[in-house]
Amino acid sequence: MTRPIAHDPSSQERAAEPGSGMAADIADQPEAYARLIAEADQIAEVAAAVAARQPRHVVLTARGSSDHAALYGAYLTEIRIGLPAGLGSPSATTLYGGRADYAGALVIGVSQSGQSPDLCELVTAARASGAVTLAITNEPGSPLAGAAELVLGLSAGHERALPATKTYTTELLALLMVLEGVRAGDGRLGADERAFLDTLPDRAADLLADDTAVQLADRYRFAGSLVVTGRGYAYPTAREAAHKIMETSYVPALAYSGADLLHGPLAVTNPRAPVIAVVGAGPGGEFMRDVVARLDERQAEVTVVGPAEVPGAHARLPVPAVDERFAPLLDILPLQRLTLALALTRGENPDAPPGITKVTPTR
């Protein structure tokens, strides 16, 4: 399901400039969304094949950024399909020889590269014990794709920088399309989903044209640590943003669900550590408004990612007002731009952070 991406003749020269690869990956996202949306029929076939097997619960397994996409998939599964969902621990299988019985489960492995041996091993074991298995990967020729019964390619094209951006967002989109298709039973998307997808590439392009996030990066230049928070569908966005900031700017960035933040870690917030709060136009956002008020009481400086002003917040990265279920596909975009600008202002090259590699094989 991947197709070749036209070679960009200037990519070699631009690669010399720090952050140019990540900037290009970020800018690609509206087109990457459009490419995957154009594959709706093939995705519907995969969804219908899953639905026909009537799974009783869903296990998602992933590492790094893909783990945050998998978490989004877990929320979609529980809320939209009405099946329990959890994130599987590969180490139970790969380290301790656990042989869990996955009969009746849908097991989804999510990985940009499809290379990680631990995910392959979990998917292989699950398939052998009777699970429906699905690989979501940018490399449909990868070992993970080979291990799974069903495969969904991301069609994101080559990702230039080490930190995942367009492969993360297309993972979100692939999960949305396939899980909504499973919900429908015949794999077809409903009117609400189709209406959203019709506008997604343009909305993503408009959002990426807004430079508010770049100004914010300058304000965070000297921050010694950061906190990112969101609840429900917005929690994966908070985790992904914190992860991305850490792997490019090396500033400790703590991610919390808004509910968990009230169970202790609120104590770590203070006037010296900026907070980014994802506050959507729905029930998760309603809850987060109280969290922002509590943070304001603690004199934390809160920047909101959201479609509306929030009392107690000091700044806002504006995003479109969409159903919270769709918001993760848009809300992460200004946070990617913030990540890139922050790394550059701190003198780092986010295209190639030291100490990490694009493909990380773990067992």
Place this chain on the structure above:
Amino acid sequence: MTRPIAHDPSSQERAAEPGSGMAADIADQPEAYARLIAEADQIAEVAAAVAARQPRHVVLTARGSSDHAALYGAYLTEIRIGLPAGLGSPSATTLYGGRADYAGALVIGVSQSGQSPDLCELVTAARASGAVTLAITNEPGSPLAGAAELVLGLSAGHERALPATKTYTTELLALLMVLEGVRAGDGRLGADERAFLDTLPDRAADLLADDTAVQLADRYRFAGSLVVTGRGYAYPTAREAAHKIMETSYVPALAYSGADLLHGPLAVTNPRAPVIAVVGAGPGGEFMRDVVARLDERQAEVTVVGPAEVPGAHARLPVPAVDERFAPLLDILPLQRLTLALALTRGENPDAPPGITKVTPTR
């Protein structure tokens, strides 16, 4: 299953001294272990009742420190029982009205206070849809206990300080005893488990008598951030230690699975941020030895919690060499002492951190 704890006449006076409550809670743990072990017959009855219902998968749900105990329960379930396990997101039910079908599942709510409305709501919804439900709580008269079909009390007695210590470790023990009982089918523990439990209170007491952790706290006094890491069974220990340090010393403490650390966040490690690595005597520890070597290459200063020397580590908190499945009940003890000593050396009162309350109701 709780019993009254003898009143300590000096507790009022000691309460005035910062950290005295947490110190007393920590010191209680060998006795709290012994009390719960003495209830093995009642726990076996609960385990047998669960096993008779033949659950197909397990969902655990919790907040804060209890969430780390729940994660330990998920590893035990996958490795020892051979059933898929995941952590449920209460917000799917409480915020978005998701009505997941939990038929065939065992749903375990873990909460010191048993008060959090979101956990109660998830357990109630799961029970209504046909799940076996179990509450593990220090308050058997709490709403969570009322919502679940089966209840396991922790018998930990009153916890004086806000940060959970003895309720966390008794949650681990309750999960170990009940899940091993489910594995056996008749609820009875095997010879290995009985042998370990026979020695647990004494080993815990010996470990708490070792002051190495207090010396380490002095070394970390000026740290601007910390990283805690472990893999497999040791990952919950890493998360709990990081959480505890943050809520008492307000220093950003990042917790990673050793595998996830290699997928990006390794870049955040450097000579300025101390790392605590839990390196057990088993497959998780073997994996972590490579992680410690990678951290040493990055000039991070690594302290190991483990039974043996690890090349590349700079210091060690010694713990007994036990099966990794049992190690979380011991490994956290020196880390609790480290947490307490670090908070005190930084001038904080860990008994009552600002901004948090013992019972945190979230929906």
